[in-house]
Amino acid sequence: MSAVLAKAFPSNLNCPRSHLPAKPKKKKLVASPQVSTKGELVMDERDTSKSAPSAKVKRKRVNKESSFVNTIGYGDENTGFRVKKKESKAAVVEKKEKKIDEEVFDGGKETVLQEEEKSYLSDTRFDECPISLSSLKGIKDAGYVKMSKVQEATLPLILQGKDVLAKAKTGTGKTVAFLLPAIEVLSKLPSSNLGKKVSPINVLVLCPTRELAIQAATEAKKLLKYHPSVGAQVVIGGTRLTQEQRNMQANPCQILIATPGRLKDHIENTTGFQARLKGVKVLVLDEADRLLDMGFRRDIESIIAALPKERQTLLFSATVPKEVQQICHVAMRKDHEFVSTVEEGTEETHAQVRQMYLIAPLEKQLSVLHQLLTEHISQDSDYKVIVFCTTAMVTALVAEVLGGLKFKVREIHSRKSQAYRTRVSQEFRQSKGLILVSSDVSARGVDYPDVTLVIQIGMPSDREQYIHRLGRTGRKGKEGQGILMLAPWEIFFLNTVKDLPITEAAPCQPDPDCQGKILKVLARIDMRNKERAYQAWLGYYNSAKGIGQDKLRLVNLAREFSESMGLREPPALQRKVLSKMGLSKVPGFRSI
Numbered sequence: 374m375s376a377v378l379a380k381a382f383p384s385n386l387n388c389p390r391s392h393l394p395a396k397p398k399k400k401k402l403v404a405s406p407q408v409s410t411k412g413e414l415v416m417d418e419r420d421t422s423k424s425a426p427s428a429k430v431k432r433k434r435v436n437k438e439s440s441f442v443n444t445i446g447y448g449d450e451n452t453g454f455r456v457k458k459k460e461s462k463a464a465v466v467e468k469k470e471k472k473i474d475e476e477v478f479d480g481g482k483e484t485v486l487q488e489e490e491k492s493y494l495s496d497t498r499f500d501e502c503p504i505s506l507s508s509l510k511g512i513k514d515a516g517y518v519k520m521s522k523v524q525e526a527t528l529p530l531i532l533q534g535k536d537v538l539a540k541a542k543t544g545t546g547k548t549v550a551f552l553l554p555a556i557e558v559l560s561k562l563p564s565s566n567l568g569k570k571v572s573p574i575n576v577l578v579l580c581p582t583r584e585l586a587i588q589a590a591t592e593a594k595k596l597l598k599y600h601p602s603v604g605a606q607v608v609i610g611g612t613r614l615t616q617e618q619r620n621m622q623a624n625p626c627q628i629l630i631a632t633p634g635r636l637k638d639h640i641e642n643t644t645g646f647q648a649r650l651k652g653v654k655v656l657v658l659d660e661a662d663r664l665l666d667m668g669f670r671r672d673i674e675s676i677i678a679a680l681p682k683e684r685q686t687l688l689f690s691a692t693v694p695k696e697v698q699q700i701c702h703v704a705m706r707k708d709h710e711f712v713s714t715v716e717e718g719t720e721e722t723h724a725q726v727r728q729m730y731l732i733a734p735l736e737k738q739l740s741v742l743h744q745l746l747t748e749h750i751s752q753d754s755d756y757k758v759i760v761f762c763t764t765a766m767v768t769a770l771v772a773e774v775l776g777g778l779k780f781k782v783r784e785i786h787s788r789k790s791q792a793y794r795t796r797v798s799q800e801f802r803q804s805k806g807l808i809l810v811s812s813d814v815s816a817r818g819v820d821y822p823d824v825t826l827v828i829q830i831g832m833p834s835d836r837e838q839y840i841h842r843l844g845r846t847g848r849k850g851k852e853g854q855g856i857l858m859l860a861p862w863e864i865f866f867l868n869t870v871k872d873l874p875i876t877e878a879a880p881c882q883p884d885p886d887c888q889g890k891i892l893k894v895l896a897r898i899d900m901r902n903k904e905r906a907y908q909a910w911l912g913y914y915n916s917a918k919g920i921g922q923d924k925l926r927l928v929n930l931a932r933e934f935s936e937s938m939g940l941r942e943p944p945a946l947q948r949k950v951l952s953k954m955g956l957s958k959v960p961g962f963r964s965i
């Protein structure tokens with residue numbers, strides 16, 4: 374058995390008609406039953422906690438230049454497992470251990486995995502790792518048996534106390550990869566902190582969106598199921614600050630999961646909060662590249678200034694551009710490890726996700742979208758589609774049009790209340806046969822199972838956003854499809870993704886009757902919604918690289934957009950709005 378434990382951890386109008394591939398038949402595999410360790414091995418939580426920080430990491434290759442950690446192994450002396458010595462423990466302890474042992478390793482439970490679902494998993498089982506029994510039980514209840522590759526690659530480093538910058542493809546289990554070792558670090562802290570209601574915050578996880586923060590908290594709660602004295606709480610915008618303050622006072626909160634703006638709010642306005650943050654031992658930046666980009670950077674810097682310097686920092690994302698590697702010192706120690714499970718020279722997207730682009734002028738995009746959706750739904754009754762739009766108000770408009778065309782749709786974006794967003798998000802997670810029209814609030818991290826198609830209308834803000842949005846499908850090794858719909862003047866965006874396997878869709882004409890139906894639906898939509906969409910659209914493209922610089926051209930493109938909503942004249946905008954966008958002196962925009 375010890376040998377097992379020592380094993381290595383290792384500009385035509387195009388529309389994809391015939392290219393929406395039929396679903397291949399799935400081959401079912403039965404995962405090998407868990408090895409029962411009953412009577413042979415006992416895991417000792419105290420032993421584990423002692424050995425884990427010193428776990429010897431055997432890295433066959435950790436090449437900072439190539440940024441690829443190839444294989445990692447645990448030595449058996451560091452696993453936290455030991456061979457049970459005859460009569461070596463008091464009977465009562467033995468009985469207790471045996472009971473937990475039986476609960477964790479009940480053996481023989483059959484987990485059915487689809488063949489493609491194995492690709493993101495490693496060969497290492499969680500029960501081969503130096504983690505506490507309480508965590509193992511939570512993992513088992515969550516249904517996880519084998520570690521994903523990123524979990525296998527990062528766990529030993531994090532348990533050693535290293536700062537880690539990790540890159541792994543979308544939907545491959547990064548959340549557990551940072552939460553599990555963070556919980557292990559926490560569970561080894563002096564027990565005087567545990568169980569206290571107003572305890573120091575020991576693990577701080579920052580997420581760029583509220584949905585992601587809620588999701589990370591749900592995952593944390595699964596892993597904490599058998600850690601009764603440890604609590605995870607969420608603080609996010611759009612909810613009552615006072616309610617969050619009460620929650621953090623009244624319940625254990627050693628793990629805090631937050632969006633940056635709301636966390637700053639608590640730092641500034643919640644009594645005693647700064648003192649609690651002084652207990653932070655592990656800081657996690659989920660979607661690190663997003664949190665370190667200009668939109669969040671200031672907030673992140675001021676949050677980091679409120680944390681102890683002596684801490685461990687973990688940065689995770691599916692995309693880690695060079696600039697992020699250069700600026701990660703803002704958060705991490707110099708000797709941090711960079712772990713990538715995306716081999717150099719391979720794509721950052723999943724091979725099992727078919728990617729296509731199609732070019733359609735703005736006035737045809739809604740009818741092309743109609744056609745794409747109709748075709749996809751006819752091919753897959755279990756369809757689950759996300760349609761990404763450039764801004765919140767454009768999202769609302771597209772959702773209204775699709776609803777008017779009798780598609781089953783939900784919308785989610787920043788202009789909806791948090792309660793509504795949470796409800797829609799939960800509904801979509803559990804549904805089949807539903808289309809979610811979304812702004813970028815769902816672009817990153819959100820884990821909706823079995824999304825069959827992701828459509829992106831209009832160019833994403835950058836290459837990374839394209840990859841993250843596409844990553845809402847093809848999760849956990851499953852198949853998926855992605856379609857990027859661009860206007861002819863957005864074609865230049867394709868240059869930024871030319872290394873990805875994205876091919877042009879086969880040409881086709883949308884159903885001629887459809888345009889008439891769309892115009893009727895558009896005619897029924899409240900003018901204010903069109904005005905809002907127009908203003909938001911203009912704001913987005915005004916600051917878009919490669920478009921916003923040429924203001925005179927922008928006037929014409931904005932006119933095209935307003936025509937695509939069935940308007941003869943572009944809506945007039947408030948003078949102060951135009952001035953804020955730097956467009957007040959540009960001829961062609963109407964102001965009021």
Ligand SMILES: Nc1ncnc2c1ncn2[C@@H]1O[C@H](COP(=O)(O)OP(=O)(O)OP(=O)(O)O)[C@@H](O)[C@H]1O
Binds near residue numbers: 547
């Ligand atoms: N070892 C595992 N075995 C099986 N399922 C797992 C395992 N680890 C995580 N999962 C599940 O895999 C799914 C994807 O995980 P997660 O959302 O953490 O991916 P991610 O890599 O963070 O994706 P993204 O880059 O989009 O944020 C989740 O449903 C999660 O519960």
